[in-house]
Amino acid sequence: MDxxxxxxxxxxxxFKRKAKSFFTNNxxxxxxxxxxxxxxxxxxxxxHLYFSDIVSRMSRNSFTVLSLIIPVIAGMGLNFSIIxxxxxxxxxxxxxxxxxxxxxxxxxxxxxxxxxLSILLGYxxxxxxxxxxxxxxxxxxIFGYFAMGVYTFIFLQLVGGILPMDNEVLVLSSGxxxxxxxxxxxxxxxxxxxxxxxxxxxxxxxxxxxxxxxQLFVFLKSDRYKSERxxxxxxxxxxxxxxxxxxxxxxxxxxxxxxxxxxxxxxAIIALCFFLVFFTKTKLxxxxxxxxxxxxxxxxxxxxxxxxxxxxIIMSTVLASWGHIIFLQNMGAWSTYGSHMQIGFYAIAAILxxxxxxxxxxxxxxxxxxxxxxTLFIVAPAAGREIIGDAQxxxxxxxxxxxxxxGVTLAMHAWKTRLxxxxxxxxxxxxxxxxx
Numbered sequence: 394m395d396x397x398x399x400x401x402x403x404x405x406x407x408f409k410r411k412a413k414s415f416f417t418n419n420x421x422x423x424x425x426x427x428x429x430x431x432x433x434x435x436x437x438x439x440x441h442l443y444f445s446d447i448v449s450r451m452s453r454n455s456f457t458v459l460s461l462i463i464p465v466i467a468g469m470g471l472n473f474s475i476i477x478x479x480x481x482x483x484x485x486x487x488x489x490x491x492x493x494x495x496x497x498x499x500x501x502x503x504x505x506x507x508x509x510l511s512i513l514l515g516y517x518x519x520x521x522x523x524x525x526x527x528x529x530x531x532x533x534x535i536f537g538y539f540a541m542g543v544y545t546f547i548f549l550q551l552v553g554g555i556l557p558m559d560n561e562v563l564v565l566s567s568g569x570x571x572x573x574x575x576x577x578x579x580x581x582x583x584x585x586x587x588x589x590x591x592x593x594x595x596x597x598x599x600x601x602x603x604x605x606x607x608q609l610f611v612f613l614k615s616d617r618y619k620s621e622r623x624x625x626x627x628x629x630x631x632x633x634x635x636x637x638x639x640x641x642x643x644x645x646x647x648x649x650x651x652x653x654x655x656x657x658x659x660x661a662i663i664a665l666c667f668f669l670v671f672f673t674k675t676k677l678x679x680x681x682x683x684x685x686x687x688x689x690x691x692x693x694x695x696x697x698x699x700x701x702x703x704x705x706i707i708m709s710t711v712l713a714s715w716g717h718i719i720f721l722q723n724m725g726a727w728s729t730y731g732s733h734m735q736i737g738f739y740a741i742a743a744i745l746x747x748x749x750x751x752x753x754x755x756x757x758x759x760x761x762x763x764x765x766x767x768t769l770f771i772v773a774p775a776a777g778r779e780i781i782g783d784a785q786x787x788x789x790x791x792x793x794x795x796x797x798x799x800g801v802t803l804a805m806h807a808w809k810t811r812l813x814x815x816x817x818x819x820x821x822x823x824x825x826x827x828x829x
Contacts, residue, residue, distance in 0.1 A: 468685030
């Protein structure tokens with residue numbers, strides 16, 4: 394039998410397969426990029442208004458979306474139970490507002506006080522997930538609804554009665570229960586955002602410098618292969634381009650140069666990004682990655698799988714609670730019994746749009762997802778109004794985008810997984826043919 398390997402006579406075959414693989418792996422992100430561009434064009438929205446809004450939305454939502462990454466690494470899927478961390482944050486903010494601690498001091502008090510509460514709730518959630526391995530996402534969703542009932546009972550029936558609180562601004566006129574809306578003006582509103590604000594061009598220069606220095610640091614610590622040298626050159630070129638654009642913007646008459654960036658908030662987001670990069674290289678981070686890849690192999694290797702999974706949920710819950718504090722201080726006013734309800738759905742929709750899956754999520758995917766999701770969220774109402782001619786239609790379109798995005802992305806990811814499985818079978822057959 395002739396065992397001479399078959400030669401592929403089509404030089405474009407490999408390129409076609411790579412292109413197909415790229416579009417298959419990123420079809421959700423590509424779809425929303427196209428939708429965002431079309432919606433922006435149709436909406437006729439002013440660029441200054443759009444950039445001001447997207448900066449604000451990314452500032453207040455990015456931290457929460459990043460809190461989803463650790464459970465994905467640990468193989469626990471998308472953590473719908475981050476709503477528990479959001480409710481813990483709201484509970485602490487209510488009391489800090491009652492005590493009258495304003496500004497950044499109030500923010501830091503919230504951060505310190507919510508940590509032990511979030512750790513406790515994360516511990517309970519993690520132990521629950523260990524009893525339902527493989528069903529963490531649906532369990533987290535249901536557990537979130539249960540926690541909402543407990544939260545509502547405490548702040549609608551117990552506070553002011555069994556739990557004393559003498560505050561006419563926060564408590565209902567009956568003396569029992571917290572009011573449905575809480576205004577943080579004079580309290581922690583913009584406590585972090587206003588700590589340091591910088592113009593957009595200055596932030597672009599700082600971001601470009603940080604990106605270049607970080608990539609140089611990674612290169613110096615690496616083996617300095619050809620691919621790593623190429624990455625360094627690409628990132629340096631991107632950083633230089635960002636700095637050049639910032640200088641041009643600074644010396645132009647564009648209103649974009651006057652956009653104010655909450656630099657302190659972005660420092661917190663960047664600090665979390667660096668922490669996640671560092672954490673994945675620690676022993677605990679590597680243990681989580683091993684558990685995420687194969688629980689059985691990890692257990693045989695001596696890793697306490699249940700303990701690692703609980704720690705992952707605890708960390709996610711604590712980070713989500715801090716992220717919700719950032720979210721609420723930026724909003725300034727919030728619904729006591731409603732602000733936490735969609736936090737999990739929106740965060741998960743955003744990270745899915747960025748290209749993440751239930752088994753893989755990165756910092757870049759999280760931030761890109763926040764940008765695309767909220768871009769569509771900003772321009773969709775205006776686009777719907779322009780297309781249909783009814784102002785209310787834009788609001789209906791906003792609701793459609795908000796609630797339909799998770800179903801669409803999960804369905805597309807399921808389809809993508811099926812295509813990848815079929816491709817693996819096809820590649821395996823090709824290898825068998827070559828070997829035969």
